Amino acid sequence: MKVEKATDEQLAQWASDSNCKEQARAASELRRRDDIAQEQLKRSQFVAAHPFDARREVSADAQHVVKHLWIIFVLLPALVWLLYKVAHPW
Secondary structure (H helix, E strand, O other), rough: OOOOOOOOHHHHHHHHHHOOOOOOHHHHHHHHHHHHHOOOOOOOOHHOOOOOOOOOOOOOOHHHHHHHHHHHHHHHHHHHHHHHHHHHHO
């Protein structure tokens, strides 16, 4: 069975088994999973401690929408005008 697809219990068993030829890989995969779990825990604690304040902050979705609206209504017409002036210089 692949080490990446093994359960945490299997990895712990393989990492503690001195006869397992994948002992080092199992231990490193177990450490990697623990690190990911710790990062997720830290992130969830940060989000719980610092909730989104809609009165002061702009969401990432709103920033994305504004950026694309700027591209559509400012940059694109400017480029079209510039290309028109280059094609018809009179």
